[in-house]
Amino acid sequence: MTEKMLTATGLCKRYGRIIAVTDATFSVLKGGITTFLGENGAGKTTIIKIILGFLKSDSGRVQMRAARIGYVPEHPVFFGWLNGKDILSYTARAHGIGHSALRDLVETFSEKIAFDLELLSRNVRTYSLGNKKKFSFLQSLIIDPDFFIVDEPFNSLDPHSIKKVRDLFLEMKREGKTLFLSSHIISEVEKISDDFIIIKKGRILLQENLNIFKDRFIYVEIKDSSLKLEELRTISPYVKGNDSELVMLMEKSRLESMEDLLKTVSCVKKHDLDLEKVFLFFTE
Amino acid sequence: MASGNELNVSFLITWKKVLSSKINFFFFFGFLLLLGYIWQKDSFASSFKFFLLLFPYLFLLLSQDMIKDELESGCLENVLFLEGKFKSYLLRKNLFLSFIACLCVFTIFCVFSICGIISGEFSSLYIYQFSIGILVGLYYISLGGLLSFYFKGGSNVLIVILGQLLMFIGMLFYAAQNSRFVEYLDRGVFPDALSQLKLMAFIIVFPNIVISKKFFVYSVEIALLGVLAIGLQKIKTKRLELSQK
Numbered sequence: 001m002t003e004k005m006l007t008a009t010g011l012c013k014r015y016g017r018i019i020a021v022t023d024a025t026f027s028v029l030k031g032g033i034t035t036f037l038g039e040n041g042a043g044k045t046t047i048i049k050i051i052l053g054f055l056k057s058d059s060g061r062v063q064m065r066a067a068r069i070g071y072v073p074e075h076p077v078f079f080g081w082l083n084g085k086d087i088l089s090y091t092a093r094a095h096g097i098g099h100s101a102l103r104d105l106v107e108t109f110s111e112k113i114a115f116d117l118e119l120l121s122r123n124v125r126t127y128s129l130g131n132k133k134k135f136s137f138l139q140s141l142i143i144d145p146d147f148f149i150v151d152e153p154f155n156s157l158d159p160h161s162i163k164k165v166r167d168l169f170l171e172m173k174r175e176g177k178t179l180f181l182s183s184h185i186i187s188e189v190e191k192i193s194d195d196f197i198i199i200k201k202g203r204i205l206l207q208e209n210l211n212i213f214k215d216r217f218i219y220v221e222i223k224d225s226s227l228k229l230e231e232l233r234t235i236s237p238y239v240k241g242n243d244s245e246l247v248m249l250m251e252k253s254r255l256e257s258m259e260d261l262l263k264t265v266s267c268v269k270k271h272d273l274d275l276e277k278v279f280l281f282f283t284e
Numbered sequence: 285m286a287s288g289n290e291l292n293v294s295f296l297i298t299w300k301k302v303l304s305s306k307i308n309f310f311f312f313f314g315f316l317l318l319l320g321y322i323w324q325k326d327s328f329a330s331s332f333k334f335f336l337l338l339f340p341y342l343f344l345l346l347s348q349d350m351i352k353d354e355l356e357s358g359c360l361e362n363v364l365f366l367e368g369k370f371k372s373y374l375l376r377k378n379l380f381l382s383f384i385a386c387l388c389v390f391t392i393f394c395v396f397s398i399c400g401i402i403s404g405e406f407s408s409l410y411i412y413q414f415s416i417g418i419l420v421g422l423y424y425i426s427l428g429g430l431l432s433f434y435f436k437g438g439s440n441v442l443i444v445i446l447g448q449l450l451m452f453i454g455m456l457f458y459a460a461q462n463s464r465f466v467e468y469l470d471r472g473v474f475p476d477a478l479s480q481l482k483l484m485a486f487i488i489v490f491p492n493i494v495i496s497k498k499f500f501v502y503s504v505e506i507a508l509l510g511v512l513a514i515g516l517q518k519i520k521t522k523r524l525e526l527s528q529k
Contacts, residue, residue, distance in 0.1 A: 015527070049361075049526065052366050052367070053366055053367040053368040053369075054360075054361055054365075054366075054368075054370070054525065054526040055525045055526065055527070056525055069363070069366055069367075070363060071362075071363045071366060073358075073361050073362075075358065076362075077357055077358035077359045077361070078359055078362070079297060079300075079301070079354075079359045080357075080359075081300055081301050081303075081304035081305075082297070082300060086296075086300065090293045090296055090297065090364065091363065091364060093289055093292060093293055093296075094289045094290060094292075094293045094364055095289070096289060139362075139363055140363050143363065
């Protein structure tokens with residue numbers, strides 16, 4: 001799983017005076033699920049749009065090795081004069097998929113994402129938000145993408161559909177497909193992610209493998225400490241807070257050697273790491 | 285996406301849009317009724333001439349909400365238009381809308397021609413005028429397309445029509461003081477460079493005038509203006525992005 005599906009190097013993007021993305025460098029490994037995490041307006045969607053060719057970066061480059069790309073936007077919008085059947089039929093036609101194959105694909109994937117087939121004869125504009133999202137999934141899934149980019153995959157979906165989509169992602173991963181997800185719902189993406197990327201104010205702060213990172217670090221909260229921030233920085237690069245309240249990500253391998261030092265502190269809490277703690281640590 | 289499939293899909297999307305527009309149907313059938321009325325009340329020749337002079341407006345009508353509406357609606361942010369394909373889709377709309385408009389007006393022209401041949405009123409001049417009318421129509425689509433980068437809905441069409449109205453009103457005032465240009469227009473002869481330049485400016489706003497036999501030679505200007513508008517559209521399209529709203 002070390003082969004890269006996508007490499008982005010030094011991406012920069014400005015909207016007038018606003019800097020949306022600064023020197024974003026990251027990669028997405030083939031055959032895995034990479035999650036893009038960031039607060040609202042952090043630059044996730046801008047980067048996705050650059051990758052997909054909807055936006056031009058001011059500098060930097062994107063290298064992609066995908067044969068077929070699937071894409072589900074955060075808020076899918078469709079041509080107001082087309083119904084669901086039209087859109088699927090045009091998508092199939094554009095990718096050389098025949099009528100009977102399309103019918104089978106639509107049936108298969110509708111079931112997988114809990115999409116009601118009866119909606120297809122209706123104008124897509126009349127669908128609920130959740131159904132628009134599911135329809136967008138369906139549109140991409142019928143082309144059998146080897147690289148699937150989904151912006152906020154769980155937005156507007158009910159818990160039943162969220163589970164279905166999560167299972168679908170895992171199935172796609174088992175089939176060797178690459179997924180790149182951007183999401184706010186950390187608890188959901190944590191269940192399926194291999195790698196994660198954290199972005200803040202247009203800058204990539206961290207890219208790691210989730211399990212390796214969780215195995216390697218422990219989350220330590222220190223209150224009323226006599227230890228100073230600078231002292232702790234010699235122990236771990238991931239320290240933040242002020243002199244009365246500190247949090248740090250400490251390497252588990254160093255924990256034993258640090259026990260004596262930590263005993264001098266009146267209030268120490270150690271927690272296992274989860275994606276939410278990592279995200280909040282880097283973005284708060 | 286293979287190139288042939290891409291063309292197919294772009295055409296189908298455009299075709300369905302034209303068919304779904306009630307305004308298009310209203311104007312198309314309204315135009316047919318008007319032609320029928322003139323034929324009934326006046327003559328076949330008047331009706332045919334009226335058709336030849338005004339059919340380019342059908343092209344202009346089809347150019348409404350060509351670019352900006354779709355660009356801002358978010359519907360181009362779709363798996364069909366990845367890797368910048370939304371740009372070629374938007375540019376190709378010129379071609380497809382021209383084709384659809386040509387199909388409509390050619391059908392009417394054929395009906396008129398058959399009736400004209402049967403009644404012995406058909407003139408070969410009509411074929412020339414129809415061809416030049418098509419050229420004017422193509423200019424209207426390229427101009428309408430260019431304007432729709434800046435104006436939403438049908439305001440690009442309204443701007444062209446408003447421009448023509450203002451020009452005619454201006455001419456009425458101008459003619460009261462200096463009637464020479466109007467005389468030149470009537471005679472189709474422009475003796476000096478200044479009046480020729482004025483005519484060329486007039487043609488930019490009201491290109492339908494070249495459908496008249498007296499101004500056939502100026503159809504070259506229409507062709508050049510059409511090419512210019514398409515060239516500008518191409519430059520604009522190249523820079524397009526699906527920005528976040």
